[in-house]
Amino acid sequence: xxxxxxxVPQSGEIRICQLLAFRGKPAVPETIxxxxxxQCDTGVMPAHDVPDDLDDEAVVTSVPEEVDLPDSDGxxxxxxxxxxxxRVISLAAGxxxxxxxxxxxxxxxxxxxxxxxxxxxxxxxxxxxxxxGDPLLRQRLATRVVNEAGDLGASIxxxxxxxxxxxxxVAALAYLARPDGWRDLVERATDTxxxxxxxxxxxxxIRDVEQRLARAEHDRAVARVEADKLRDELARLRDExxxxxxxxxxxxxxxxxxxxxxxxxxxxxxxEKGRATRATADHDAELRRMRAKLAEAETAAGAQRQSxxxxxxxxxxxxxxxxxxxxxxxxxxxxxLALDPTDRLPADFVADHDADRPENANGAGAARALDADDPAxxxxxxxxxxxxxxxxxxxxxxxxxxxxxxxxQRNRLVAGVGGLVAQTRAEVTVVFDGAERVVGLPPAxxxxxxxxxxxxxxxxxxxxxxxxxEPAGRPIVVISxxxxxxxxxxxxxxxxxxxxxxxxxxxxx
Numbered sequence: 001x002x003x004x005x006x007x008v009p010q011s012g013e014i015r016i017c018q019l020l021a022f023r024g025k026p027a028v029p030e031t032i033x034x035x036x037x038x039q040c041d042t043g044v045m046p047a048h049d050v051p052d053d054l055d056d057e058a059v060v061t062s063v064p065e066e067v068d069l070p071d072s073d074g075x076x077x078x079x080x081x082x083x084x085x086x087r088v089i090s091l092a093a094g095x096x097x098x099x100x101x102x103x104x105x106x107x108x109x110x111x112x113x114x115x116x117x118x119x120x121x122x123x124x125x126x127x128x129x130x131x132x133g134d135p136l137l138r139q140r141l142a143t144r145v146v147n148e149a150g151d152l153g154a155s156i157x158x159x160x161x162x163x164x165x166x167x168x169x170v171a172a173l174a175y176l177a178r179p180d181g182w183r184d185l186v187e188r189a190t191d192t193x194x195x196x197x198x199x200x201x202x203x204x205x206i207r208d209v210e211q212r213l214a215r216a217e218h219d220r221a222v223a224r225v226e227a228d229k230l231r232d233e234l235a236r237l238r239d240e241x242x243x244x245x246x247x248x249x250x251x252x253x254x255x256x257x258x259x260x261x262x263x264x265x266x267x268x269x270x271x272e273k274g275r276a277t278r279a280t281a282d283h284d285a286e287l288r289r290m291r292a293k294l295a296e297a298e299t300a301a302g303a304q305r306q307s308x309x310x311x312x313x314x315x316x317x318x319x320x321x322x323x324x325x326x327x328x329x330x331x332x333x334x335x336x337l338a339l340d341p342t343d344r345l346p347a348d349f350v351a352d353h354d355a356d357r358p359e360n361a362n363g364a365g366a367a368r369a370l371d372a373d374d375p376a377x378x379x380x381x382x383x384x385x386x387x388x389x390x391x392x393x394x395x396x397x398x399x400x401x402x403x404x405x406x407x408x409q410r411n412r413l414v415a416g417v418g419g420l421v422a423q424t425r426a427e428v429t430v431v432f433d434g435a436e437r438v439v440g441l442p443p444a445x446x447x448x449x450x451x452x453x454x455x456x457x458x459x460x461x462x463x464x465x466x467x468x469x470e471p472a473g474r475p476i477v478v479i480s481x482x483x484x485x486x487x488x489x490x491x492x493x494x495x496x497x498x499x500x501x502x503x504x505x506x507x508x509x
Contacts, residue, residue: 077132078175078183078186078187078190080171080175080186080190081190081193081194081197083168083193084168084171084172084175084186084189084190084193085128086120086124087168087169087171087172088128088131088172088175088176089120089124089127089128090116090120091141091145091172091173091176092120092127092131092141092145092176093116093117093119093120093123093124093127094116094120094145095140095141095142095144095145095148096108096112096116096119096127096141097116098144099112099140099141103140104137105130105134105137107126107129107130108123108126108127108130108137110123111123111126111127131176138176138178141176142173142176142177142178145173145176145177146173146176146177149169149173152165152169152170152173153173153177156170156173156174156177156179156185157177157179158179159179159180159181159182159185161174161185161188161189167188167189167190167192167193167196168189168193170185170189171185171186171189171190171193174186174189318471321386321470321471321474322471322472322473322474325385325386325471325473325474325475326473328385328386329384329385329473373497373498373500373501373504374501374504375501375504375505375508377497377501378477378497378501378502378505379424379505381475381477381495381497382420382424382426382477383424384475385475386427386474386475387424387426387427387474387475387476387477388426388427388428388429388470388474388475388476388477389417389426389427389428389429389477389478389479390428390429390431390463390466390467390476390477390478390479390489390494391413391417391428391429391430391431391479391480391502392431392459392460392463392478392479392480392481392482392485392499393410393413393430393431393432393433393459394406394409394432394433394459395480395481395482395485395499396413396479396480396499396502396503397409397410397412397413399481399499399500399503400413400499400503400506401413410432410441410450411442413430414430414444414445414448414450415445416506417430417445417448417502417506418444418445418446418447418448419445419506420505420506421445421446421447421448422445422446422447425447427447427449428447428448428449429448429449429450429451429466430448430449430450430451431451431452431453431459431462431463431466432450432451432452432453432459433452433453433458433459434452434453434454434455434457434459460482460484460485460488463478463480463485463488463489464485464488464489464492467488467489467492467494468492472493473493475495476489476492476493476494476495477494477495477496477497478494478495478496478497479497479498479499479501479502480496480498480499481498481499481500
């Protein structure tokens with residue numbers, strides 16, 4: 001059981017705030033004074049710091065939730081009905097009038113200046129909490145209340161409740177004065193109050209039932225009168241209904257005749273609509289066939305025009321590239337047919353045949369021939385006019401950058417040949433197998449074409465197709481160490497070079 005208004009009693013040196021913290025309850029937002037006189041500061045401004053102009057209605061108090069604690073005599077605070085609880089608060093609020101402020105706990109000083117009624121209304125919770133937890137305050141207030149009660153108060157102090165006394169008043173005085181056997185007085189008064197409340201509720205229910213019964217009797221009488229009126233109205237309506245039935249029969253006959261005419265007209269209209277619909281459908285079908293034939297003819301004509309345009313564009317490109325290659329091949333041919341420099345003069349040949357030469361008179365030997373993978377050979381081929389270099393991508397990268405990922409291999413090779421294009425101005429195409437194609441490749445450098453073979457096709461087949469597409473006579477260089485690729489492109493007039501040649505050339509750059 002909980003105390004009055006959930007108030008928290010205190011005994012000895014136990015503080016309410018400590019008990020609340022132990023039980024997980026919210027702290028009381030006031031300074032609470034126990035029997036020992038110690039205070040538990042909850043962070044709320046004390047009463048003497050409250051501004052004088054604070055509105056009375058602004059006084060807000062807060063109490064913790066109900067905590068079951070023993071009172072000062074070792075028992076449990078009884079739970080009081082609402083009427084007894086309000087009477088206890090009212091008596092205590094009235095008894096506070098005239099008490100010095102220094103005899104009141106700090107939470108009550110804020111409401112002590114109010115009138116008793118307002119004090120009980122605004123500070124009722126704080127008053128109840130202090131009565132439950134401060135025996136000294138309760139004793140002071142009980143003395144004043146008992147004295148004001150006169151004979152009833154004297155009887156309560158003796159532990160006797162007069163039979164004719166108000167049980168609410170008896171319970172409130174016994175709770176405050178707490179004489180010997182006060183719990184029995186409070187319990188008996190509480191039982192009496194509850195019995196009176198139940199009796200009043202029962203009487204109210206009986207009155208309500210009687211009122212409902214009277215209303216039911218009245219409603220029954222009204223219903224009888226209404227039933228008589230309805231019977232008369234029903235007889236009148238039956239007479240009218242007989243006349244209406246005759247009229248309905250004649251109207252029904254006319255309606256059936258009109259419906260028969262309407263059905264006949266509807267059938268004729270449906271047949272006409274059917275013929276019109278069939279004619280429209282035939283016309284639409286013929287129109288669709290004509291449009292389909294027209295679309296097919298337009299598509300065929302467009303395809304022929306596009307095919308002729310593409311063929312003409314390919315022929316023009318091949319012819320332009322061939323003429324450009326032939327036009328610039330003369331310059332390259334003259335440069336390519338020039339004799340290698342020599343350190344022997346015509347007199348040297350005469351000397352060899354017709355005179356003796358001193359010892360160690362011969363000069364250095366002939367110039368060194370180029371190796372198969374010498375980058376100089378690649379530079380010579382790329383210096384030819386309109387040269388086109390086709391690179392077998394993964395064949396080169398897996399030989400030169402096999403430790404890197406495929407993406408890093410592609411990026412490094414494309415960046416390297418981009419620098420080579422910037423130096424030689426040659427056309428470069430790098431071909432990769434489409435099986436590992438990824439999305440989001442970085443843009444290729446200017447002059448570098450990056451291709452991936454389509455699904456079902458390898459990079460080797462794409463390289464041979466690129467070589468076959470070039471016109472005869474154009475310098476085509478294929479970088480690959482794949483023997484099948486080398487043999488295939490060589491038959492079509494390309495110059496195959498191993499991947500080491502390109503790797504050495506790129507490393508030199």
